Amino acid sequence: MKFGVIVFPGSNCDLDAYHLVRDVLNERVEYVGYDRRLLGYYDVLILPGGFSYGDYLRSGAIAARTPVMEAVADFADRGGLVLGICNGFQALTEAGLLPGALCRNGSLQFRCRQVYVRVDNNSLPFTTLAAEGEVLRMPVAHGDGSYYAPPELLQELDRNGQVVFRYADQDGRTNTEANPNGSIDNIAGVSNRSGNVIGLMPHPERAGEIALGSEDGLVIFKSLIGHFQNREVVEDV
Amino acid sequence: MSEQEKAGTDKPEKLWRKLGLSDHEYEVIVEQLGREPNPVELNMYSVMWSEHCSYKHSRSSLKLFPTDGPRVVQGPGENAGVVDIGDGYAAVFKIESHNHPSAVEPYQGAATGVGGILRDIYTMGAQPIAFLNSLRFGPPDNARGRYLFAGVVAGIGGYGNCVGIPTVGGEVYFEPCYRGNPLVNAMCVGVMPVERLVLGKACGEGNLVALAGARTGRDGIHGVTFASEELSDQSEKDRPAVQVGDPFLGKLLIDATLEAVDRKLVAGVQDLGGAGLTCALTETASRAGTGLEIDLEKVLLREEGLEPFEILTSESQERMLFIVEPQRLEELEGIFRHWELPLTVLGRVSSGKMVTVRYHGEIVAEVPAGSVAGGSPEYEPESREPAYIRELAAFDPLGLPPVKNRGKALLDLLSAPDVASKEWVWQQYDYMVRTCTLEGPGGDAAVLRLRGSGKALAVAVDGNGRHAYLDPRLGGMLAVAEATRNLSCSGAEPIGITDCLNFGNPEKPEMFWQFRQSVEGMAEACRVLEVPVVGGNVSFYNEVEDEAIYPTPVVGAVGLLEKADQHCGIGFCAEGNLICLIGPHHISLGGSQFLKTIHGRVAGSPAGIDLPGEKKLQAFLRRLVAGKLIMSAHDLSDGGLGVAVAESCLKGGTGAALDLPSSPRPDLDLFGEGPSRVLVSIRPADLGDVSKQAGEAGVRLSELGWTGGKKLEINCGGSRVVSLELEAMKKAYEEVFSWMMK
Structure with a gap:
């Protein structure tokens, strides 16, 4: 299978996603420039973290209007799997590919630290290898990560299982202390209605090796790899 | 200084004094130039002969530092020091102060300090891998103190986080003596293949001189002069002397520059920092022993109506100067086009040793590069134990x-x-981006793995103003010893240091004594511990209304771990x-x-x-x-x-x-x-x-x-x-x- 990592001007976690896929997971991966209107063949597209266009208007707002995002939207429409991390999540909400919005952290400060997130939907191709309610340790590093959605939308997200990750303590309890940015309902990551596009503020690509403090983030990438391995078996039959 | 006086378009009496030059220095200029300088030339001299650029009070003392060693590829004098780390790779690092700007505009002052030291590293061709910083403030027991502290921390994070280089370590201390004059010392570390090293030299007659990155505006005019005076209650009005950073542009400039260096498209690279274009032109020509012919109207401006002297001394951030062979220009332009960055050819390298600047065809300055960039007098100030x-x-x-x-x-x-956990500070810094941080902030040294080699670098920054105040010589020794000891605690062998020497007004004998003693102590420690000084920065005039800071020598140390997984x-x-x-x-x-x-x-x-x-x-x-x-x-x-x-x-x-x-x-x-x-x-x-x-x-x-x-x-x-x-x-x-x- 093959991953594509989208590179916007100002992306800076593109390298980290690329290395994790290539060096830790030994899968194929390519960078995809922001000015591309046509994509080659990819199984999964990753929108990495960073400060696309300096986040000068709103985080991810300008990235959402680059040529490559039209191709990403087409890819998603056809059921392609899209993973937005941090700034990539912000760009996906700005592009309307994911519901809700990401606002300034409650502390009004950039926050870099390890957090715990609970997997609240483990039936997506991104999470199948995680147990329901499994708690993952991975870092956050952002200034605009406070997730917001109006009450009706929140109910809808809940009903549809679109809340994929919530900030929680080590034992999986959601509470204020566990929430690094003031996100509503401790929401750390959501999916679109059909479950093929997800975004999350924490960085699973920074939690792929024990030497870096955690390898809990691997479950997301391994779920994706497993998803395609299974599919290939089915297709072979 | 009023705008008109700075402008130099009129010829007020003794303009040099207003530009911060002494009568003696003016005489030396006339002697070296063989005539009276015109106001534009005088502006160029004044920024380059400022303490910040010329090290005129410190040069003779800095010669005490051991700067050589088996690993040293490039010692002081270039944009950053370069030290061999084996397998054909080198570590590149430097620390620099941005104290005065941070005292009047903490966010931008600190942010541009980070941006400036970053440019010094990738100018050499190195990929930056880490930032550190050493900060001093007055006690955070009042609103002004907290404003400066919070603003500086936010500015460091604002720039470093955006460019995607982790800020992995540092130190923060609070003493009343830093109340009006905080210290903001920023360090950057990079890594590169040794053969990729590019120097800031304008080599090769006929090569083109190109300016890339941000447009030039009025920010930071005479910033170096501002940095070379004592602060006062009037300093707030010098806020326009503080530059404004654009980390997004900075990030694009890193990517574009490193691509150009990687593809061997450039013969020389120099960033524009203190003293702006004047510094970049005269230093690159002086290092190479060449001359330059420059057409100033080709510089892209942010606003209409900048005077030639303003274009020459502006410290607008995120600009780089490239020396490029004519046949490589097209390819270089292609890279900058991809990153949507402007790049314009300003002129060419010439024979002779003169930098000639024309503005719409008319010569506005014609100066010997070596005189402007290195001709300032060297002082042996009077020294007296306080x-x-x-x-x-x-x-x-x-x-x-x-x-x-x-x-x-x-x-x-x-x-x-001083002692309490600084998590409040470093949780505002992205210390993990690039996924190489094996040990982050909060320990004795940070440890960064070097991808693909199995090795790691350890980095630490240390200085104790109290010790240096009570015994400057011992304080200098202790700073070197502690920084290197911190590396050794992590298991790394110290391979080089960079120093940031923060002191008061060197024209006062007591202040100079503190400086000289500290340097002697540091030099002795470096000799015994066998660790070379490969670059650094001196910041004098850290005084407000006659009250000086503690003498504060800060040491940034870099160490090598042969096995990344064996660190402590x-x-x-x-x-x-x-x-x-x-x-x-x-x-x-x-x-x-x-x-x-x-x-x-x-x-x-x-x-x-x-x-x-x-x-x-x-x-x-x-x-x-x-x-x-x-x-x-x-x-x-x-x-x-x-x-x-x-x-x-x-x-x-x-x-x-x-x-x-x-x-x-x-x-x-x-x-x-x-x-x-x-x-x-x-x-x-x-x-x-x-x-x-x-x-x-x-x-x-x-x-x-x-x-x-x-x-x-x-x-x-x-x-x-x-x-x-x-x-x-x-x-x-x-x-x-x-x-x-x-």
Whole structure:
């Protein structure tokens, strides 16, 4: 299978996603420039973290209007799997590919630290290898990560299982202390209605090796790899 | 200085004085130029002959530093130092101050300090991999102090986070002397293949000179002159002398520049920092021994109507100068087009040694590059020991009554802003981006793996203004010793240092004495420890209304770990390990954190250092880490043994019980400070081995106690002197800033 990592001007976690896929997971991966209107063949597209266009208007707002995002939207429409991390999540909400919005952290400060997130939907191709309610340790590093959605939308997200990750303590309890940015309902990551596009503020690509403090983030990438391995078996039959 | 006076379009009498040059310096200019300079030329001279650019008061002292060594590829004089790390790779690093700008505009001052040091690193062709910083403020007990502190931290994060280079370490101290003049020293470390090294030289007659990146505006005009004067209550009006950073543009400029260097498209690279275009033009020509022909109207401007002298001295950020062969230009332009960055050809390299600047065809300046970039007089300032030195040295801290409640004293120390956890600071920095950070902030040294090599670099920055104030020479030695010791604690071999020398007005004999003494001390420590100085920065005039800061030499040190997975942290990571102290018992309360925090005094004599002993200790430590014989190592510094053991407990989440010999002054034993001392934890099975090696190395090893439990208990001669729950210590240590900075 093959991953594509989208590179916007100002992306800076593109390298980290690329290395994790290539060096830790030994899968194929390519960078995809922001000015591309046509994509080659990819199984999964990753929108990495960073400060696309300096986040000068709103985080991810300008990235959402680059040529490559039209191709990403087409890819998603056809059921392609899209993973937005941090700034990539912000760009996906700005592009309307994911519901809700990401606002300034409650502390009004950039926050870099390890957090715990609970997997609240483990039936997506991104999470199948995680147990329901499994708690993952991975870092956050952002200034605009406070997730917001109006009450009706929140109910809808809940009903549809679109809340994929919530900030929680080590034992999986959601509470204020566990929430690094003031996100509503401790929401750390959501999916679109059909479950093929997800975004999350924490960085699973920074939690792929024990030497870096955690390898809990691997479950997301391994779920994706497993998803395609299974599919290939089915297709072979 | 009014705009009109700065403008130099009129010819007011003695314009040079208003530009910060002395009458003598003006005479030297006339002599070197062979005629009177015109106002544009005088502006060029004035920025380049400012203290900030010319080092005219420090040059003769800086020659004392050992700058050579088997690993040194490039010593001082270029944009950054370059040190070989094997396998064809080199580490590139430098530290620089941005004190004055941060005093009047903390966010932008700090942000552009980070942006400036970053450019110095990738200008050499290196991929930046880490930032560190050393900060000093007045006590955060008032709104202005907190504004400066919060603004600087936000500015460092704002720039570093956006460009995607992790900020992995640093230090923050608070003293009243920094109230009006905070210190913001930023360090950047990069890595590159040695063969990719590009220098800031305008080589090759006929090569083109191209300017890339941001457009040029009026920000930062005469910033270096501003940086070379004392601050005053009038300094706020100099806010326009502070540049404004654009980290997004900075990030694009890194990517584009490194791609150009990678594809070998450029013959020379120079960033535009202090003194802007003037500095970049004259330094590149002077280093190469060439001349330049420049058409100034080709510089892209941010606004209409900039005068030639403004274009030449603007410090607008995010600009790079490239020297490029004509046939490579098209390819270079292609790279910058992809990143949507402007790149314009300004002129070409010429024979001769003159920099000729035309504006719409008319020559506005014609100056010898070497005269502007290196012709300033060198001063041997008068030097006199200040009266306070002897007075304060005479103070005997042991004359103070012993502190009875040592547990409370320890908690007070842990919650002192100088000592307390700086998590409030570093959680605002992305210290993990690039996924190479094996040890982040909060330890003795940060450790960064080097992808693909199995090696790692350790980095640390240290300086203690209190020690340097009481004994500048010793303070200089201690700064070098502590920074390198911190590397050795992590297991890394120190391979080079960069220094940032923050002092007062060198034209005052007492201030110059502090400077000279500190440099002598640092140089001696570098020689004995065999670690070269490969670059650095001097910041003078750190005074407000005649009150100078403590002399504050700051050392940024870089070390090499042959095996990235063999590095050591500061935390007690397991129960049932032996706790030992490595190093001498030579300690003092003079100049200690204890004396400051508990007794409110900065006085006495800090404990002296045995440099050959320090060298032995560091080598021994590195052997222990490489042999996996120790589980943790933590340098004893502010707050002595008491604070060190508490920090190792808190970092590892494990308690400890120590039994110290009986003593007439347990407060001295617990909180006295002395160099060359390291707290380690050892598995019981390894103790024999460690003792044997300590004996062979001639290093003192003292068993103090055991790790375990959820309390810190310290006995002195059998009687309990400290008994604290970890939770209580954690609260004291970790909550100060979030409470204070609300």
